[in-house]
Amino acid sequence: MIGEAVRRIVATEPNIAFYYCSDPTETLKIAQEVHPTVILQDLVMPDMDGLLLVRFLRAKDAPTRDVPLVVLSSKEDPTIKAKAFALGANDYLVKLPDAAELIARIRYHSNAYINFLKRKEAEERLKEENLRLSAELDVTRKIQQMILPKESELTQIQSLDIAGFMEPASDVGGDYYDVLYHNGSVKIGIGDVTGHGLESGMVMLMVQTAIRTLMNQNETNSTQFLQVLNRTIYDNVQRISSDKNLTLILLDYQDNRIRFSGQHEFIILVRDGGKVELIDTIDLGFPVGLEEDITDFIGETEIYLNPGDGVVLYTDGITEAENEWGELYGIERLCEILSQIWQFNANEIKDMIINDVRQHIGKQQVYDDITLLVLKQK
Numbered sequence: 553m554i555g556e557a558v559r560r561i562v563a564t565e566p567n568i569a570f571y572y573c574s575d576p577t578e579t580l581k582i583a584q585e586v587h588p589t590v591i592l593q594d595l596v597m598p599d600m601d602g603l604l605l606v607r608f609l610r611a612k613d614a615p616t617r618d619v620p621l622v623v624l625s626s627k628e629d630p631t632i633k634a635k636a637f638a639l640g641a642n643d644y645l646v647k648l649p650d651a652a653e654l655i656a657r658i659r660y661h662s663n664a665y666i667n668f669l670k671r672k673e674a675e676e677r678l679k680e681e682n683l684r685l686s687a688e689l690d691v692t693r694k695i696q697q698m699i700l701p702k703e704s705e706l707t708q709i710q711s712l713d714i715a716g717f718m719e720p721a722s723d724v725g726g727d728y729y730d731v732l733y734h735n736g737s738v739k740i741g742i743g744d745v746t747g748h749g750l751e752s753g754m755v756m757l758m759v760q761t762a763i764r765t766l767m768n769q770n771e772t773n774s775t776q777f778l779q780v781l782n783r784t785i786y787d788n789v790q791r792i793s794s795d796k797n798l799t800l801i802l803l804d805y806q807d808n809r810i811r812f813s814g815q816h817e818f819i820i821l822v823r824d825g826g827k828v829e830l831i832d833t834i835d836l837g838f839p840v841g842l843e844e845d846i847t848d849f850i851g852e853t854e855i856y857l858n859p860g861d862g863v864v865l866y867t868d869g870i871t872e873a874e875n876e877w878g879e880l881y882g883i884e885r886l887c888e889i890l891s892q893i894w895q896f897n898a899n900e901i902k903d904m905i906i907n908d909v910r911q912h913i914g915k916q917q918v919y920d921d922i923t924l925l926v927l928k929q930k
Contacts, residue, residue: 554594554624554647554648555572555574555594557648558570558592558648558654559572561651561654561655562655562658565655568655568658568659569586571586571588576597576598576599576600576605577599577600579605579608579609579616580608580609580614580615580616583609583615583616583619584615588616588619589619589620589661589662589665589666590619590620590621590622590658590661590662590665591609591616591619591620591621591622592622592624592658593605593606593609593621593622593623593624594623594624594647595623595624595625595626595632595636596625596626602623603632603635603636603639606621606623606636606639606640606641607639607640609621609640610639610640618665618668619665620642620643620661620662620664620665621640621641621642621643622641622642622643622644622645622657622658622661623636623641623643623644623645624645624646624647624648625644625645625646625647626646626647627646628646642661643657643661645657685749688749688750689722689749689750691750691753692720692749692750692752692753693720695753695754695756695757696718696720696727696753696756696921697718697720699730699757699760700716700718700729700730701716701730701731701732705731705733706731708733709731709733709738709805710930711808711929711930712738712805712927712928712929712930713862713897713898713899713926713927713928713929713930714731714898714925714926714927714928715897715898715899715901715902715925715926716729716731716902716923716924716925716926717902717906717922717923717924717925718921718922718923718924719906719918719921719922719923720921721748721869721918721919721920721921721922722917722918722919726744726745726746726747726748726752726753726755726756726796726798726921727743727744727745727756727867727869727920727921727922727923728741728742728743728744728745728756728759728760728798728800728923729741729742729743729865729923729925730760730763730764731925732763732764732767734767734768734770735770736806737767737772737804737805737806738803738804738805738806739763739767739802739803739804739805740802740803740805740865740925740927741759741763741800741801741802741803742800742801742816742865742866742867742923742925743756743759743798743799743800743801743814743816743840743867744798744799744816744867744868744869744921744923745759745796745797745798746795746796746797746798747796751792751794751796752796754792755785755788755789755794755796755798755841756798758784758785758788759781759785759798759800759840762780762781762784762785763781763802766780766781772804774802774804774811774813774850774852775813775847775850775852777802777813778802778813778814778837778840778846778850779845779846779847779850781800781840782838782840782841782843782845782846783844783845785797785798785840785841786840786841786842786843786844788841789841796841797839797840797841797842798839798840798841799814799815799816799817799839799840800814800815800816800837800840801813801814801815801816801817801819801833801836801837801865802814803863803865803927805927808856808857808858808929809854809855809856809857810854810855810857810863811852811853811854812831812833812836812852812853812854812855813836813837813850813851813852814833814836814837814840814850815833815834815836815837815838815839815849816833816837816865817833817865817866817867817868817871818830818831818832818833818883819831819833819863819864819865820863820864820865820866820886820887820890821855821861821862821863822861822862822863822864822890822891822894823858823860823861824858824859824860824861824894825860825894826890826891826892826894826895827891828887828890828891830883830887831853831855835851836850836851836852836853837849837850837851838850857929858929859929859930860928860929861928861929862894862898862926862927862928862929863927864886864890864901864924864925864926864927865924865925865927866886866923866924866925867920867921867922867923868920869918869920869921869922869923870886870905870909870922870923870924871883871886872920873909873912873913873918873920873922874913874916874919875912875913875914875916876914876915876916881909881912881913885908885912886905889904889905889908890905893905897928898926898927898928899926901926901928902924902926905924905926906922906924909922
C-alpha cells in the first residue's frame with residue numbers, strides 16, 4: 553500500500569526512477585542491481601522487524617551503507633525514532649507525508665548522496681595521483697643519487713680537495729652536479745633544471761649523459777661544448793613536448809687553472825685566508841634547452857688557483873632556503889660563513905655550511921633541492 557502510494561507521488565516527477573521491493577530479504581540484492589541514491593523504508597513489514605533491516609542496510613560491508621535512508625513510520629514515536637537514527641537512518645517521516653514534502657526530501661537526500669559520490673570519486677583520483685607522483689618522485693630521487701660522483705672518483709683528482717653534497721627536496725627538483733676526470737683534465741658541472749618531479753629528473757639525466765659523452769669525445773672548446781649540449785637538450789625537450797630548461801655552469805680544471813662557461817648562480821672564489829670574491833655568470837651563457845642556438849650568448853672566464861684557494865658552487869636551494877619567518881639564507885650569509893671557516897678541508901667546510909643552512913631552515917619544509925660543491929687547491 554505504501555509502495556503504491558509513493559509510486560503515484562513520484563510517477564510524474566522528472567529524473568526520479570522508482571523501484572519497489574516487497575520482500576525485505578531481497579533488499580540488498582536489488583540495491584546492488586539498481587544503485588539507489590535514496591532508500592525509503594517502511595518500519596512495518598512482514599516477517600522482519602523494520603529496525604533490523606535498518607541494521608542490515610547499514611552493515612559495514614553492505615552496498616547500501618552510505619545511501620541515504622529515510623524510514624517511514626505509522627506514528628511519531630520518539631523511542632523508535634531515536635533507535636532508527638542510532639542505527640544509521642538519515643531521516644524519519646510519519647507516513648504518508650504531503651507529496652511536496654516527500655519529493656523535497658527525496659531530492660534533498662538524493663542530491664546529497666550524488667555529491668558525496670562525486671567527492672569520493674575525486675578523492676580516489678587524488679589519492680591515485682598522489683601515489684603516482686610519489687612513485688615518480690622516488691624514481692627521480694634514486695636517479696639523482698645514482699649518478700653522483702663517487703668518493704673514489706674525487707680522490708683520483710690529486711691536486712684538488714673536493715667535497716659535494718646533494719639533498720633532494722620532498723618533491724624533488726632537478727639539481728645536477730658532476731665531477732668528471734678524463735685524460736688528465738677535470739670537468740665540473742653544476743646546474744638546476746626548472747620545475748620538479750620526474751620530467752626535471754630526466755632532463756638532468758640527459759644533461760649528465762651528454763656532458764660525459766662530449767668529454768669522452770675530447771671536446772675542449774667551451775663554446776662548441778655548450779652549444780652541442782644545448783642543442784641536444786633542446787631537441788629532446790621539444791620531442792617530449794616539455795618546457796624544461798636549466799641553468800648550468802661548467803668548469804674546466806687543469807694545472808691550477810679553471811675556465812668557466814655557462815650561466816648559473818654566482819661562482820664563489822675564496823682565496824687562501826678567507827677572502828671572498830663573487831664571479832657573476834650572467835654573461836657567460838644562457839639557459840640550456842630554452843633556445844635552439846645559444847652560441848652568441850656563450851662566454852668564458854679563467855682564474856688561477858694558488859694553494860689554499862678554492863671555488864664554491866651551489867644551487868638556489870641554499871641561498872633561497874627560508875626560515876619560519878620567510879627570510880632567505882642568502883648569498884651574503886653563505887660568503888660570510890665561508891670566509892670564517894676556509895682554513896678547514898673541503899669536506900669539513902661542506903658539512904659546516906650544510907649544518908648552518910639546516911639551522912636556518914629549522915622545522916620548515918624544504919621546497920627545493922640543496923646542492924653544494926667545494927673545491928680547494930692543494
